[in-house]
Amino acid sequence: MAIPVLLAVATMTFFLVKLAPGGPFDAEKAVSPQVLKNLNEAYNLNASQWEQYTDYMSGIVRGDFGPSFKYPGRSVTEMIGIGLPITFELAIYAILIALVIGVFSGVLAALKRNTLLDFIPMAIAMIGICVPTFLMGPLLVLIFGINLEWLPVAGWGQLAGDKILPSVTLGFAYAAYIARLSRGGMLEVLNQDFIRTARAKGLTETMVVIKHAMQGGLIPVVSFLGPAIAGLLAGSFVVETIFQIPGLGRFYVEAALNRDYTMILGTTIFFSAMIVFFNLLSDLAALWLNPRSRDIS
Amino acid sequence: MSNSASLWSDALYRLTRNKAAMVGGSILIILILCAIAAPWIAPYPYAYQDLDLGAAPPSAQHILGTDILGRDLFSRILYGARVSLLVGFVATGVALVIGVSWGIVAGFFGGTIDSVMMRIVDILYGLPFIIFVILLMVIFGSNLWLLFGAIGAVEWLTMSRIVRGQVIGLKNQEFVLAAKAMGVSNFSMFRRHLLPNILGPIAVYATLTIPQVMLLESFLSFLGLGIQPPMSSWGTLIKDGVESMEEYSWLLVYPGITFTVTLFALNFFGDGLRDALDPKTTDS
Numbered sequence: 409m410a411i412p413v414l415l416a417v418a419t420m421t422f423f424l425v426k427l428a429p430g431g432p433f434d435a436e437k438a439v440s441p442q443v444l445k446n447l448n449e450a451y452n453l454n455a456s457q458w459e460q461y462t463d464y465m466s467g468i469v470r471g472d473f474g475p476s477f478k479y480p481g482r483s484v485t486e487m488i489g490i491g492l493p494i495t496f497e498l499a500i501y502a503i504l505i506a507l508v509i510g511v512f513s514g515v516l517a518a519l520k521r522n523t524l525l526d527f528i529p530m531a532i533a534m535i536g537i538c539v540p541t542f543l544m545g546p547l548l549v550l551i552f553g554i555n556l557e558w559l560p561v562a563g564w565g566q567l568a569g570d571k572i573l574p575s576v577t578l579g580f581a582y583a584a585y586i587a588r589l590s591r592g593g594m595l596e597v598l599n600q601d602f603i604r605t606a607r608a609k610g611l612t613e614t615m616v617v618i619k620h621a622m623q624g625g626l627i628p629v630v631s632f633l634g635p636a637i638a639g640l641l642a643g644s645f646v647v648e649t650i651f652q653i654p655g656l657g658r659f660y661v662e663a664a665l666n667r668d669y670t671m672i673l674g675t676t677i678f679f680s681a682m683i684v685f686f687n688l689l690s691d692l693a694a695l696w697l698n699p700r701s702r703d704i705s
Numbered sequence: 706m707s708n709s710a711s712l713w714s715d716a717l718y719r720l721t722r723n724k725a726a727m728v729g730g731s732i733l734i735i736l737i738l739c740a741i742a743a744p745w746i747a748p749y750p751y752a753y754q755d756l757d758l759g760a761a762p763p764s765a766q767h768i769l770g771t772d773i774l775g776r777d778l779f780s781r782i783l784y785g786a787r788v789s790l791l792v793g794f795v796a797t798g799v800a801l802v803i804g805v806s807w808g809i810v811a812g813f814f815g816g817t818i819d820s821v822m823m824r825i826v827d828i829l830y831g832l833p834f835i836i837f838v839i840l841l842m843v844i845f846g847s848n849l850w851l852l853f854g855a856i857g858a859v860e861w862l863t864m865s866r867i868v869r870g871q872v873i874g875l876k877n878q879e880f881v882l883a884a885k886a887m888g889v890s891n892f893s894m895f896r897r898h899l900l901p902n903i904l905g906p907i908a909v910y911a912t913l914t915i916p917q918v919m920l921l922e923s924f925l926s927f928l929g930l931g932i933q934p935p936m937s938s939w940g941t942l943i944k945d946g947v948e949s950m951e952e953y954s955w956l957l958v959y960p961g962i963t964f965t966v967t968l969f970a971l972n973f974f975g976d977g978l979r980d981a982l983d984p985k986t987t988d989s
Contacts, residue, residue: 538916
């Protein structure tokens with residue numbers, strides 16, 4: 409299933425980019441016809457559309473996304489290689505922050521339903537959902553970076569603590585979603601018979617929650633993680649722009665603003681592949697966690 | 706409550722009892738009126754520059770201050786409301802038209818048509834649509850109409866699923882069978898018999914889609930890929946605010962507050978509408 413979808417995405421993107429008005433080299437100062445011809449040859453633009461397409465596709469299979477139009481001498485694959493580890497690290501921190509804070513406060517809210525421990529985290533979660541990342545980031549910078557001067561306002565891995573603000577900014581909205589999802593999931597599970605059985609067996613409350621309730625109650629969170637990757641990617645565009653982090657997200661936005669078509673084409677296909685892959689992974693994980701669907705399959 | 710109350714009057718009654726929803730709704734009405742009346746209530750034209758003044762903090766002449774070019778921030782927020790709300794409503798409208806038609810057709814015909822159409826929706830769900838919107842904006846240049854279309858084309862998926870589910874629940878009921886027996890054409894079946902019965906969920910989901918659409922628009926504008934100057938939306942105002950927040954923090958704070966309050970209002974109103982129209986909540 410995943411492979412034909414990716415093939416369709418790659419094909420669609422390829423021809424969409426070909427539809428773009430104007431050639432890649434006519435923006436700046438005019439070049440002589442001979443130079444243009446050589447350029448076109450160098451970038452394989454004289455071949456027929458079909459040949460370009462098949463060349464490109466076979467390149468992708470080998471992991472070669474072609475040259476970048478705007479950074480001569482650099483290939484798109486190289487750029488992905490530079491940017492991806494940084495974006496990946498950022499995403500991992502953000503997801504960890506989101507999971508720890510979200511699950512903890514969501515489970516707590518469900519256990520202490522209708523008390524302050526329920527209302528306050530849920531109110532904060534509502535703020536997290538309503539305040540977009542591109543506002544949350546600058547506000548955090550304004551408070552912790554500029555006014556309090558506790559943390560660096562930009563960069564990645566150059567100054568101590570400069571990874572904190574970007575990760576928190578990116579993770580906060582997801583912490584909010586995960587808190588709501590885990591609260592809902594836990595509330596549903598806590599009323600079921602097997603929880604009563606577990607309590608009747610004389611298990612401690614902690615054991616009941618951790619061993620029995622959380623396994624079922626957190627399935628919605630696991631299924632949310634796959635689609636969250638797509639959102640995380642969009643978030644990384646914003647966060648990397650705000651904090652000037654040289655990751656894949658900022659490369660993508662820069663490529664879009666500079667109309668670096670090959671870079672856009674390559675990263676779009678690459679992002680799609682990642683998202684399809686993570687969706688698959690989270691579906692499988694949710695299936696595996698749910699004993700009912702495990703028995704059927 | 707009397708049994709004779711119709712779904713809508715019943716829902717209206719419950720909605721008016723929900724304080725958060727009513728506050729949200731009132732804020733929205735005020736915002737919409739302000740946006741429509743912007744040319745008359747804005748103290749300055751939105752492009753009016755007072756270069757001698759430059760960026761000034763809030764004062765009696767400029768209640769929310771001015772930006773680097775000496776433009777009145779309050780007026781720009783008012784004019785930005787027009788663009789942001791317009792994108793919110795129009796793009797949601799586009800999503801509504803696609804999603805409802807798709808869902809009705811799939812649900813009503815069922816069988817192979819249904820499974821093919823829903824399979825397509827499943828596949829599209831798994832794709833990084835935000836990247837496609839960006840791609841479209843890059844390739845065709847960012848103009849307002851493309852923005853409506855591109856965002857609308859992204860947000861219809863959930864709507865089609867909701868509508869399909871509702872239609873499947875309806876299509877074997879007596880009134881639909883009776884209409885079918887009387888030889889009602891498919892189109893008037895959709896329009897006269899099915900659509901009026903699923904307006905509730907559609908209204909709820911549409912209200913909850915508007916804030917998402919507005920977020921997407923401002924996200925694009927923030928990155929410089931959405932609304933282009935001299936037009937401004939709240940997204941572009943926030944972008945400008947971020948660029949100068951170290952010296953002139955009000956340029957970030959006020960547009961940010963306006964935007965957040967609007968999103969809160971839309972979410973509260975949408976949640977209230979859902980509670981009011983969903984019969985299941987009557988019990989609790």
